[in-house]
Amino acid sequence: MTWEYAPAPESRAIANLKPSYRMFVDGQFVEGGGEPLKSINPATEEVLAEVSTASAADVDTAVKAARRAQDKLWGKMPGAERAKYIFRIARMIAERGRELAVLESLDNGKPIRESRDTDIPTASAHFFYHAGWADKLDHAGFGPDPRPLGVAGQVIPWNFPLLMAAWKIAPALACGNTVVLKPAETTPLTALVLAEIIQQAELPPGVVNILPGAGEVGAGLVNHPGVQKVAFTGSTEVGKLIQASLAGTGKKLTLELGGKAANIVFDDAPLDQAVEGIVNGIFFNQGHVCCAGSRLLVQESVAEELLAKLHKRVATLRVGDPLDKNTDVGAINSREQLTKIQELVASGEEEGAERWTSSCPLPDKGFFFAPTVFANVSQAMRIAREEIFGPVLSVLTFRTPDEAVAKANNTPYGLSAGVWTEKGSRILWMANRLRSGVVWANTFNRFDPAAPFGGYQESGFGREGGRTGLEAYLDV
Amino acid sequence: MSDRVTVSKTYKLYLGGAFPRSESGRTYPVTDSRGKFLANAAQASRKDARDAVVAARSAFGKWSGATAYNRGQVLYRVAEVLEGRRDQFTAEVAAGEGVPTKRAQSLVDAAIDRWVWYAGWTDKIATVLGAANPVAGPYFSFSVPEPTGVVAVLAPQQSSLLGLVSVLAPVLAVGSTAVVVTSQERPLPAITLSEVLATSDVPGGVVNLLTGHTAELAPWLASHADVNALDLGGAPAELRTDLERSAAGTVKRVLRNPAAEPDWTNRPDISRLRAYVETKTVWHPMGV
Incomplete structure (x- = not known):
């Protein structure tokens, strides 16, 4: 005989879903100048929330806020102090793990088993791992006192929304950079809860800015002259466009693109x-x-x-x-x-x-x-x-x-x-x-913050994770 | 004064271990710093550049698959053979760069020493850049640097030997192969270096040297789908952005060094070795 599974749904109330989410700039949640987007639940096609998006002016404001924060505070702060902020983020993600997992599954459509057991814990682990590097960069093999690059403009995909945000933000902060991040158009919600965590962790305003929006917000961000570092995860097609558009600018670029393993x-x-x-x-x-x-x-x-x-x-x-x-x-x-x-x-x-x-x-x-x-x-x-x-x-x-x-x-x-x-x-x-x-x-799809990840050839360049991954955020 | 007429050399390309003329049949005159004629150099064409990429790709498997110890020995051998032709290089560098003999000699010495420096790196770079990754699970995970592949090098325009060696040796040390566009106005030491490479157990095709017009050859290499990395060092300033843009077409690694040449006599760091490697991470479960 066949044993049927009884439904075992996680309660969606745990997600603390709000009717609207706003972008996070210079330490504050503010309305964006762009057309708001509606993030839907791909499993039901219902609208989950309305999310404000950034206009070109908002991108400029965010980059300037990140610049100020980098110049005045974050870049100068001793690594040991930066580390403690990043450790806080790691802990708070873990504390709100259940909420984030449910929200991620609602917004992205991935099984709760995966968001609960992989995405959210690995995101927390990524902050925890990189926090420890912040005051040990002298020992990372890039010479004494390696310097940050400045403001990092980061664009991430929809397949692992919070985890990709962690992969981008954690090493950037550990190395002394400040961040303007654009989450994917279809999955902005967990990144904005992360912004809340960042606010609660009392990171100085402007150190992390999160701007939801579509492709043109990403394009505006990576091409903004106030950005010194660009990190992109997404399709090879868009990666090539970004690499071409950054030609001659001297901005440091890392790309994590497609594959056909x-x-x-x-x-x-x-x-x-x-x-x-x-x-x-x-x-x-x-x-x-x-x-x-x-x-x-x-x-x-x-x-x-x-x-x-x-x-x-x-x-x-x-x-x-x-x-x-x-x-x-x-x-x-x-x-x-x-x-x-x-x-x-x-x-x-x-x-x-x-x-x-x-x-x-x-x-x-x-x-x-x-x-x-x-x-x-x-x-x-x-x-x-x-x-x-x-x-x-x-x-x-x-x-x-x-x-x-x-x-x-x-x-x-x-x-x-x-x-x-x-x-x-x-x-x-x-x-x-x-x-x-x-x-x-004899295994597949293993990820760990201590293990460098990234591609050969048209799958991109640069690595995320491990000692090797720090190079992407240092002026070396 | 001897009345013997010297046998002068025909300077050709170095492709796949052989010394062909340009398939285009073109040459261009090379003069010393005062404008006196030195030789006719081959003016490589688009076809020569593509042949060079084919040769570099064919040589990649064997060179990247050689043991690091073996690559170290081969590169050290290059230094040995260079040392034996020190006077010839000194004369060519002095003529091409317009520096006094003593200065030329010290540049040649520095070039020889640089080969030795990079020769020693072949079997150390994996120790320095690699790692056993302490992952949170029952797995053994390790990361190793591996050669990027075929590297197109636009060699420095001013420093015809030391500059060239400084940009070429790191490509070879990590196991990548090279297509080099030499200094346009000062190509002769590069061609003589190819004779050294050909007699130093560097397998044919591992290094391919093209003389000619950088601005003509560079775009073909920057857009070539079988080139994995591009060193913009000797690129004309007005072309750099275009070359970088066209390199994006196949997601090439681009070395965007400053337009002004550095002082090549400075002690190098390992950034050029890092530029031509890919980190590979391997995982395997642990258990009984």
């Missing part, structure tokens, strides 16, 4: 364990992950067996209410993204790949896409080359380790890769040859 399974891999890793690699966060294992490369001799196991496992994934603790795959973040996924999936079918889609029930409302696996994918197909950013896996096969490496590296991207095999020497051989910034062996 190969997840490589050898015939000696523990297949059940590999299946879990593959599922985690592509269906974690609905596949809205730049480092998602979106290309599965399976050794030919086990391809059939693995695919059967994979179908069986994926069929058990529960798609639905992000606030339900039993949900495995939540809502696609926006209609626009859903359309993009549908379009690429259609191209996969047209180009002759074999589509398998889970028959799991989908909610009537909201943006959902059932987990999909394409077999018989060739390297020339769009679904093998383009970032889908959704719960869609493309399966290719290989015969020899050399062929696996050649296929894995056959992409302009180079963010991450996975290797599954019981043979230690093969893991290291593969890790050495894969041209990607992260290699997960």
Whole structure:
């Protein structure tokens, strides 16, 4: 007999959702001069809150506030004092972890299990880790007394809203920079709660400014002459535009862009364990992950067996209410993204790949896409080359380790890769040859503030995390 | 005075370990600092630049895959062979840069010493830039610097040997390969250096040297999809922004050093080594 899951919803009241949110500039929550946006719950399409957005003048005000704060206070403050402010932020995120997790799942559509167990704790950990660097930069390997760059203009995506804010803000502050951050248009809410935390932690006004808005706010921010450092996480397409627009300005730039990671399974891999890793690699966060294992490369001799196991496992994934603790795959973040996924999936079918889609029930409302696996994918197909950013896996096969490496590296991207095999020497051989910034062996999608993360080639440059990540925010 | 007529050298490109003329058949005259004719140098074309990138890409696997110890030995060997041709370089630097022989000699000595400095870095840079990451979970996580790939280097225009060595050696030390556009007006020491490279166990294609017009060649390299990084050092000031913009087309790493040349005799730091590496982080679970 089959045991049905009873619904186990987290209460949305925990999110303390407010009807409206305002931008955070120079220590105050203020109305923006831009057209307010409505942030919706992608699982229900209902409006969650109205959020004020920044005008060009607001960008200017925020950058000037950040400049003043950097010159007069933050840049001069002893690292040990900066550290204590950043530690406070880490602690307060953890204290309000439940609220932030529910709010994140409402605004983004990700399962509460993920926002609760990954996004929010890792965001807190990121502040905690970097706080400790603030008074130890002399020992970071960039020479004595490395200097901050000034004002950092940061633009982040919608897939890990609070976590990406933490990845950007924590190292910037630890190194003595001040920040103007633009959260994604569809997911501004947790960043504005973070602003509240920053206010409660009594950071001096202007040290962190948060400006919601669409692409033009980001463009205005990164191109503002008062900004010395630009950090962007998002699509390769926009990353290239930013890099081009900063040409000749001398601004320091780091980019964390798209990916098309190969997840490589050898015939000696523990297949059940590999299946879990593959599922985690592509269906974690609905596949809205730049480092998602979106290309599965399976050794030919086990391809059939693995695919059967994979179908069986994926069929058990529960798609639905992000606030339900039993949900495995939540809502696609926006209609626009859903359309993009549908379009690429259609191209996969047209180009002759074999589509398998889970028959799991989908909610009537909201943006959902059932987990999909394409077999018989060739390297020339769009679904093998383009970032889908959704719960869609493309399966290719290989015969020899050399062929696996050649296929894995056959992409302009180079963010991450996975290797599954019981043979230690093969893991290291593969890790050495894969041209990607992260290699997960017999695991996937692990993140830690102490471990540098970032891409090769068109997946961007610069690293976030670890000692290496500090370079992005220092004048070295 | 001897009545023997000297055998003068034909200066050519250095591509894939060979010394071809430009496929375009073009040359341009090189003079000393007073305007006296020294030689005709090959004027490389777009096709030569693309051939150079192909050669650098083909050589990348072997060079980046060599042990750091081996790369160190090869680079040290370059210094040894340079030392043996000290007088020749001194004469070329003195003629090209218009400095007294004594000054030229000290610049050549500094260039030799710089090779030695970078040769010693090959098997240390991973220790300095790498790490075992103390992650919060049952995983072993480590990070290592790996070579970025093919680097297009616009060599300094003034310092024809020491400047060139200072920008080229770090590319090689980390295991990347190079396409170099030499100083336009002072290309001769670079060509002679290529003879040293060719006889120092540096595999063909690891370094490719193009003489010619920087402004003509640089845009092709800046936009080339198989070039991973670009050193703007010797770029004409009016082209720098355009080159940087076009490098964005494939998200190249761009080294945007100041337009004015630094004093190359200053002791270098490791920033150039950092510029040509990618950090790779590897994770594996721990358990029984």
